[in-house]
Structures are given as structure tokens and as C-alpha cells.
Amino acid sequence: MRKPNILIFMTDQQQAQVIDETHPCRMPHVEQFAREGLTFDRTYTTMAHCCPSRASFFTGLYPSEHGIHNNVSTATAIQKELNPGVETFGEKLRDAGYSMHFSGKWHISAAENPADRGWDELKVNAGKDVFMGATIDTWRSKDVNVKKHAGRQPGELLRPGWDEFVLYGTNEKSYEETDDYEVVTKAKERLAELARAEQPWCMYVGVLGPHDPFIVPSKYASMYDPNEVELPPNYYDSLQTKPRIYQRMRQVWSQLPEREVKESIAHYWGYCTMVDDLFGEVLETLERTGQADNTLVVFLSDHGESGGAHGIYLKGISPYEETYRIPCVIRWPEGIEEPGRHVHSLVSIMDFAPTFLEVALAGTLNRGGSGLSLLPWLRNEEVKAENWRGAVFNQCNGVEILYTQRMVRTDRYKFVYNPCDFDELYDLQEDPYEMVNLADDPELKPLVAKLYRKMWCEAAANGDRIFNQYPSIAMAEVGPALAIGMGVEDE
Structure with a gap:
């Protein structure tokens, strides 16, 4: 061919x-x-x-x-x-x-x-x-603190001290x-x-x-x-x-x-x-x-x-x-x-x-x-x-606000590790719109542990940077030592 x-x-x-x-x-x-x-x-x-x-x-x-x-x-x-x-x-x-x-x-x-x-x-x-974006010099050169017209137009965000942002509209x-x-x-x-x-x-x-x-x-x-x-x-x-x-x-x-x-x-x-x-x-x-x-x-x-x-x-x-x-x-x-x-x-x-x-x-x-x-x-x-792969993974390190987040998406479940807040677990078969966070369900703790291990193994295989053991940042419920070298895919 x-x-x-x-x-x-x-x-x-x-x-x-x-x-x-x-x-x-x-x-x-x-x-x-x-x-x-x-x-x-x-x-x-x-x-x-x-x-x-x-x-x-x-x-x-x-x-x-x-x-x-x-x-x-x-x-x-x-x-x-x-x-x-x-x-x-x-x-x-x-x-x-x-x-x-x-x-x-x-x-x-x-x-x-x-x-x-x-x-x-x-x-x-x-x-x-x-x-893209703005620096302090951007704001020094702007007068955005006073709204130039009365009221708020459809789709517009009005926030003190920020530029107006209009989400939708008609282009000329x-x-x-x-x-x-x-x-x-x-x-x-x-x-x-x-x-x-x-x-x-x-x-x-x-x-x-x-x-x-x-x-x-x-x-x-x-x-x-x-x-x-x-x-x-x-x-x-x-x-x-x-x-x-x-x-x-x-x-x-x-x-x-x-x-x-x-x-x-x-x-x-x-x-x-x-x-x-x-x-x-x-x-x-x-x-x-x-x-x-x-x-x-x-x-x-x-x-x-x-x-x-x-x-x-x-x-x-x-x-x-x-x-x-x-x-x-x-x-x-x-x-x-x-x-x-x-x-x-x-x-x-x-x-x-x-x-x-x-x-x-x-x-x-x-x-x-x-x-x-x-x-x-x-x-x-x-x-x-x-x-073929049994899961897909993300690597979120934030946007203009730095924020760490890792996701494991298997055929049925999605697990999200949020070091700064609640972890998340969704059963996408029963809850496709991700409304019910099951991460704290005691009966699902073994599943959470398995998905943690998948996350650590993928991170190790691809040079991720989330392995520091210092207690104020090592807040994952399951650490990497229980995953690296284990055949989590065969569990």
C-alpha cells in the first residue's frame, strides 16, 4: 500500500x-x-x-x-x-x-x-x-475599576478590579x-x-x-x-x-x-x-x-x-x-x-x-x-x-494558578487525586454525569487503593514529579511504596 x-x-x-x-x-x-x-x-x-x-x-x-x-x-x-x-x-x-x-x-x-x-x-x-494574560504593568495601564456602561449585558461577568468578560455574543x-x-x-x-x-x-x-x-x-x-x-x-x-x-x-x-x-x-x-x-x-x-x-x-x-x-x-x-x-x-x-x-x-x-x-x-x-x-x-x-491500555491518565499541574491533580480513568471508574482537597471517585456506569463522589465510601476503599496504585505506577513509568514523602505534601491515602514493582494490572 x-x-x-x-x-x-x-x-x-x-x-x-x-x-x-x-x-x-x-x-x-x-x-x-x-x-x-x-x-x-x-x-x-x-x-x-x-x-x-x-x-x-x-x-x-x-x-x-x-x-x-x-x-x-x-x-x-x-x-x-x-x-x-x-x-x-x-x-x-x-x-x-x-x-x-x-x-x-x-x-x-x-x-x-x-x-x-x-x-x-x-x-x-x-x-x-x-x-497572553496580564502582568501588574497591564493593570497599571488600564482603567477597569469603573464600569463604562450601566447594567450588565447578557453573558457578561462584572468583577471589581477585573476586565469585563463576555462569554457569548454576536460577532460583527x-x-x-x-x-x-x-x-x-x-x-x-x-x-x-x-x-x-x-x-x-x-x-x-x-x-x-x-x-x-x-x-x-x-x-x-x-x-x-x-x-x-x-x-x-x-x-x-x-x-x-x-x-x-x-x-x-x-x-x-x-x-x-x-x-x-x-x-x-x-x-x-x-x-x-x-x-x-x-x-x-x-x-x-x-x-x-x-x-x-x-x-x-x-x-x-x-x-x-x-x-x-x-x-x-x-x-x-x-x-x-x-x-x-x-x-x-x-x-x-x-x-x-x-x-x-x-x-x-x-x-x-x-x-x-x-x-x-x-x-x-x-x-x-x-x-x-x-x-x-x-x-x-x-x-x-x-x-x-x-x-491495549486498561486506563487513561491525566497530568494536571494547573493553568495560570498552579494546582496538582491526577486522574485515573478506567473502563468504569474515574479516580481523581487532589492533594489540596477531597479525592474523587465516580462510577461512570451508574453516574455518567459525575454527580456522586464515592471516594469516602468505606466499601470502595479497596478500589480506591487499587486506583492509587495504578496512578503511582503510571507516574513512575513516565517521570512524573509527585513522589516527595514530606508529610505536609504527601497526603495521598496510599503511597507509592505499595505500588511500584507490583503488578497492579494483574490484580
Whole structure:
């Protein structure tokens, strides 16, 4: 079989559930794409934040291995560039004879741009020179303490001493005037040129949507009727048995009445539909130029969006399904057996780098990593349980607020280690919306201990930094000495 072209369409901050055919959000291009491809229903990121998740995608490594733990573009960055010697699939594919083309969001390093990793840059957003957030000098130059207009507009947060933040609204720009349209246009133009090329190619198209704020052209802002939007099933979660930080985050959004929560969701869905239209344009160009059959196309996001679940928004320090489970569909007409299938096994965002390298016959990354090639699933081969992972894990070290959190997500359970607060345990089979924290249930203490041991073993295998024994920080109920060297997978 000839080497396939590879096209990656990565969205930003998109919930996995919006691509389901039964979901109220309409994404017809993705739905048709899924019928022609393979949907991975339980795909998880390593951190619900742009930089570490994207670095894991490109390297097949955990944050502890690639070195990107939080936002590289702020003053609170733990580290601003990939660890020395870490490879990405970009330079590996280039060395294997692929031409490389990048359009859209980067946000992986404050020291390198895509060109430094083997890509021809068409358009780069969130490159190495961008700075986000604020410093004390920012506030010295602003007058934000006095509201400039009376009242609060829909979706607006008013907080003394902070800039106003508007969660959703209507953009004065048309669809064709948005930044993402330019990203896609650049990609389409290059795709037309690549149809005449003889060598295989890889293209990355990274749109900014549906990242907050959910401010979209009027067509999409009015697409969904808020009166027909239902609140998330876990919107009224009291959070009383959960870490205090979630309660504090929810307090930020307490200004929004239920009507505005529904309006925000309607705008978010509109944003997702706009992203679907952009994806459709890329697929149409691929088809029109005769390159679809031998192109492996991946549609996925870097992380999800809370979207009002548990009463909170955005992402970062929240281990819930809405932020960690990401949409993932792959189509490859010449390489997928029995298209239209759904894979329910646990998949990680680290699995894509080894997948691309295997189909391209481009070798392996020098650091190895925990990523597993998805090629057996594409071929519809029987994958034995012992040859696939039994759990996915996260590594949260905070965002602009540093905060340690580790998650173990097995087929049925999710365990969250919160050194600063309550641990969490959810039975996702009985409680898919993660409402009931079972961590203190005496009958489940053996399960908690087993999941602790899984966490420690994964941390040890991937160079994590959470092993200090000092009593004021070593607050886990089960320590690493009861896990390292034990065959927890065989228990």
C-alpha cells in the first residue's frame, strides 16, 4: 500500500458529545465523515489546557516527559519550551519524505514555531512570540475599576478590579471575515497545489473555534433557540463533597441566570456548527482535487469545554468528562476496514503521533512514550485486552494558578487525586454525569487503593514529579511504596 497523505483538523476546546448524531448540536459534515470512517468514542487528553495537550499530541508524551505543563505564553509558565531531545512527528515525517504544511494554531512552545519542527508555515496563530494574560504593568495601564456602561449585558461577568468578560455574543464579522476562515482558505489553496505533487504530504489545520468567548457571526449566533436548550444534567451539582476549587469556580459564573446559561450553550453549539462548516470546506477541496481516497484525515480537539456542566465554564482544573473527553474521528478510504464503526476502548491524545509514524513508515520517536498506534483499530483487527491500555491518565499541574491533580480513568471508574482537597471517585456506569463522589465510601476503599496504585505506577513509568514523602505534601491515602514493582494490572 502506498504511503497515505495525512490531514489533521484540530479544533480548540470542543466537547466530545457535540459530534454525536443524537446531540442537538448539528455537525452534518462530521456526521457524514464518521459514517465513512471510524469514531473513537472514548478519547482523552492528558491535560484540559491547550499547550500541554497539544504538546502531547505532537510528541506522544506526557507533560512530565515533554516538559510543557501549562500555558507557555504567560508569566506563570512552568516551562516555555519542549525538553531537550524531544522529537515531534513533524520532523520525523519530513525526514521520511513528506512535505509538511501548517495552517492555524500552534501554542506548544515559546521558543519554537512550526517551521522549527519541519513544517512549511501557511499561517500561524499562537506562535512563539505571543503573550497572553496580564502582568501588574497591564493593570497599571488600564482603567477597569469603573464600569463604562450601566447594567450588565447578557453573558457578561462584572468583577471589581477585573476586565469585563463576555462569554457569548454576536460577532460583527461575517463567516468569511473570521480568522478561522483565513486558516481554512490557506489550507484549501495549498491542497489544490498538492494535488499535482508526487511526494506524500501532511497538513495540519488548527482552528481557534469553538474556544471561548462564544462570539460568532449572526448566522450561527441565532442558529439555536435558547428556549429549546436544556441545562446540562449536572448543572445543579451542589459540589459539596468535591474540591472547594470547583465551588469557587462556580461562584465566578453565579452572575449568569439560567436564561443566559441556555443562551451561552446555544452560542457554543452555533460555534461548533461553524467549525463543522469550515471542516466541510476542507473535505470538499480534498474530494474535488482527487486526494480523498489516499488521505488519512483526523478530526479531533485538544480538550473539551465545561459548558455549564457542574455550573462552571471553560477548562483547566476540572477532571470531568466535558473537559477531558475529546471528539475523535478518522477517515481513510484506502486504509480503514468496515467504515462506520465505533471504537469504545480508551484512547489517548498521545496515540496519534505513533499512528502517523507507523502508517508513514517513518520509524519511531526517540523518547518512545505511552502512545499506542491506532492502526489495529483501523484494520479492524482483534485487539486483545492485554495488548491495549486498561486506563487513561491525566497530568494536571494547573493553568495560570498552579494546582496538582491526577486522574485515573478506567473502563468504569474515574479516580481523581487532589492533594489540596477531597479525592474523587465516580462510577461512570451508574453516574455518567459525575454527580456522586464515592471516594469516602468505606466499601470502595479497596478500589480506591487499587486506583492509587495504578496512578503511582503510571507516574513512575513516565517521570512524573509527585513522589516527595514530606508529610505536609504527601497526603495521598496510599503511597507509592505499595505500588511500584507490583503488578497492579494483574490484580
